[in-house]
Every structure is written in C-alpha cells, then in structure tokens.
Amino acid sequence: MIAAALALVTVTGAWSRPAADMGVVYATLHDAGRRPVALVGASSPRARTAELHESTSMQGGTMNGMAMPAMGMHPVARIVIPAHGTATLHPGGYHIMLIRLRRPLRAGERFPVTLRFSDGERVTVSVPVEARAM
Amino acid sequence: MALSFRSRAAAAAACLALGLGGCAHAAQHFTGVAVPAKPAPDFTLTDQDGRPFRLASQHGREVILFFGYTHCPDVCPATMAQLAHVYKSLAPAQRARVRVVFVTVDAPRDDPRTLKRYVDLFDPAFVGLTGSESVLDPVYAAYHVWHQRLPGSRASGYLVAHGGTVYLIDPAGNLRVLHDWTDPAKSIASDVKELLA
Numbered sequence: 001m002i003a004a005a006l007a008l009v010t011v012t013g014a015w016s017r018p019a020a021d022m023g024v025v026y027a028t029l030h031d032a033g034r035r036p037v038a039l040v041g042a043s044s045p046r047a048r049t050a051e052l053h054e055s056t057s058m059q060g061g062t063m064n065g066m067a068m069p070a071m072g073m074h075p076v077a078r079i080v081i082p083a084h085g086t087a088t089l090h091p092g093g094y095h096i097m098l099i100r101l102r103r104p105l106r107a108g109e110r111f112p113v114t115l116r117f118s119d120g121e122r123v124t125v126s127v128p129v130e131a132r133a134m
Numbered sequence: 135m136a137l138s139f140r141s142r143a144a145a146a147a148a149c150l151a152l153g154l155g156g157c158a159h160a161a162q163h164f165t166g167v168a169v170p171a172k173p174a175p176d177f178t179l180t181d182q183d184g185r186p187f188r189l190a191s192q193h194g195r196e197v198i199l200f201f202g203y204t205h206c207p208d209v210c211p212a213t214m215a216q217l218a219h220v221y222k223s224l225a226p227a228q229r230a231r232v233r234v235v236f237v238t239v240d241a242p243r244d245d246p247r248t249l250k251r252y253v254d255l256f257d258p259a260f261v262g263l264t265g266s267e268s269v270l271d272p273v274y275a276a277y278h279v280w281h282q283r284l285p286g287s288r289a290s291g292y293l294v295a296h297g298g299t300v301y302l303i304d305p306a307g308n309l310r311v312l313h314d315w316t317d318p319a320k321s322i323a324s325d326v327k328e329l330l331a
Binding site (some may be wrong): 017020024051053060071072091099101104 | 205255289
C-alpha cells in the first residue's frame with residue numbers, strides 16, 4: 001500500500017508502566033500527511049488483547065449540591081491524528097489498554113507493540129517499561 | 135506549589151461533600167486542600183495478605199488513602215506511581231511512619247491475592263484493602279467515594295468510574311488534607327511531610 005510505503009505516521013515517546021494483569025501504553029503519534037489518519041488498533045505479544053481507551057473527567061454524582069469529581073473511562077474505536085499534526089496518548093486521556101498480560105511488565109524491560117492505522121500502516125515500536133510518576 | 139484550578143476545585147468539592155465547613159480557608163502551609171481536623175471515619179477491611187486492617191489501629195502513622203481498582207490501566211496506576219514517588223522521597227524514619235493504603239472499588243474482582251500482586255508493583259510496603267460489598271459500601275459512603283460500573287468490551291470486562299481524591303490522614307487519625315490524583319508528587323510529598331512534623 002502506498003501510504004504504508006510512505007510511512008506518514010511516526011510514533012515517538014512510547015512508554016508503559018509496571019503492571020501485573022492490565023497494562024497501558026502511552027505515546028505521541030505524528031501524521032506527516034495532508035490527511036488525518038486514525039489509530040484504529042494495537043496488539044502486543046505480551047497481552048492477549050489490546051484496546052484503545054480514553055479516560056475522562058466526569059461528575060461523580062452530587063453531595064449537598066456539590067459536584068464530586070471522578071474519572072471514567074471507555075473503549076474508543078479510533079484516535080484521530082490531524083493532518084500535519086499530533087495526537088497524544090497520556091495518563092488521564094487516550095491510552096492503549098493491554099488486557100490480560102501474559103506475564104507482568106517489569107520496570108527496565110522493553111516489549112513490542114504494533115499500532116494499526118486507518119491508512120493501512122502498521123508501526124511496531126519497542127516500548128520501555130518505566131516507573132514514572134505521571 | 136500552586137494547584138491547578140481543576141485540582142483545587144476537585145479537592146474543594148470533595149471537601150464540601152464530606153460535610154466539612156471552612157474548607158475555603160485552607161491552612162497556608164498545605165499545598166492541597168486542608169480540611170478542619172476531624173477523626174477520619176474508621177473501618178476494618180482485609181489486606182493483601184488476608185489480615186484485618188483497621189484504620190484506627192494505625193496510631194502514630196500517617197495514612198495516605200486512595201480508592202481504585204486493579205483492572206484500571208490508566209488513572210489508578212498513575213496515582214499509585216505518584217504515591218510511590220512520594221513515599222520514596224521520604225527519609226527512612228518518615229517512611230516508617232507512613233502507610234499508603236489502596237482500597238478497591240471493585241470487590242468482586244479484587245481479592246487479596248490480586249491486590250498483593252498489584253500493590254507490590256509500586257512498593258511492597260503499600261497496603262491493598264478489600265472486603266465484602268456490605269463492608270465496603272459504608273466506607274465509600276463515609277469518604278464520599280462515588281463509583282459506578284461502566285460498560286467495557288468483552289475482553290476488558292466492565293470498567294469502574296470512581297472518585298480521584300487522595301486523602302491524607304495525620305498520625306493522630308484526623309482527616310486533614312485532600313489532593314486530586316493529578317497533583318504533582320512534590321506537592322503531595324510536602325503535605326505528607328508537614329503532617330509528620
């Protein structure tokens with residue numbers, strides 16, 4: 001596929017956290033093309049399944065008329081990268097959820113994750129596991 | 135360190151929801167939202183080794199309390215990693231007087247064994263608590279921890295939306311300061327140290 005050959009999408013700053021059963025991957029996605037491209041899927045040999053999810057702030061009900069802040073999350077079908085732009089997967093926002101890890105992720109190791117884009121491109125990155133604060 | 139508007143609003147809202155007056159007059163030496171000292175609601179839950187953990191038995195120790203669930207890939211590990219940084223920033227003598235306590239909002243999936251694998255990822259000294267829903271529900275109510283199951287996928291199973299407040303309980307057992315999960319580790323650490331002083 002031409003788009004794949006042109007490699008319009010680049011992935012930088014990918015990282016993950018130590019995890020036992022459910023893992024996460026964050027990264028910055030760049031689209032060098034003239035059209036928006038979307039991240040539509042991910043996979044890793046270390047997890048049985050990988051999904052795109054988004055965490056969102058939500059109102060956690062009310063108490064004495066005051067809003068209680070809370071965090072919600074939901075699976076998403078795609079994460080759009082604007083033309084000549086970037087999309088960021090970060091704590092508290094978009095992220096790749098690694099479901100049912102085959103073995104725990106330990107700080108200091110790296111593992112491969114393949115990202116699948118709407119133009120047919122596939123990008124495999126080596127993701128470091130880091131015990132970062134945020 | 136200045137809190138973001140969102141953090142301050144979040145903590146203030148949680149504070150008001152807890153029914154504590156005077157929250158707007160936060161003590162100046164805390165970076166989080168200070169609440170008038172009142173005994174933290176007590177509870178006895180089961181820890182990651184299957185032993186009872188009673189909050190009121192932590193006399194002389196400061197407790198950092200957070201509610202979450204082990205299937206949560208993003209917000210909970212981010213918060214726990216923050217708290218691990220806070221904990222590591224303390225001197226060994228201070229660390230001996232601090233307990234970081236994670237309480238599940240997902241009792242059906244978080245048994246002690248699952249919690250042990252989880253808290254050990256961040257620091258083996260961290261405590262993970264679970265219990266029956268009938269024991270946990272009053273704890274959520276006392277701390278105004280809103281939580282709600284949300285649909286996930288077949289693979290992920292259900293997800294749980296939940297409050298993102300970090301509660302600091304002083305060594306005398308009083309609830310003192312609230313932080314939002316997004317607050318910087320440095321900011322939380324300064325309040326943790328202040329409460330030990």
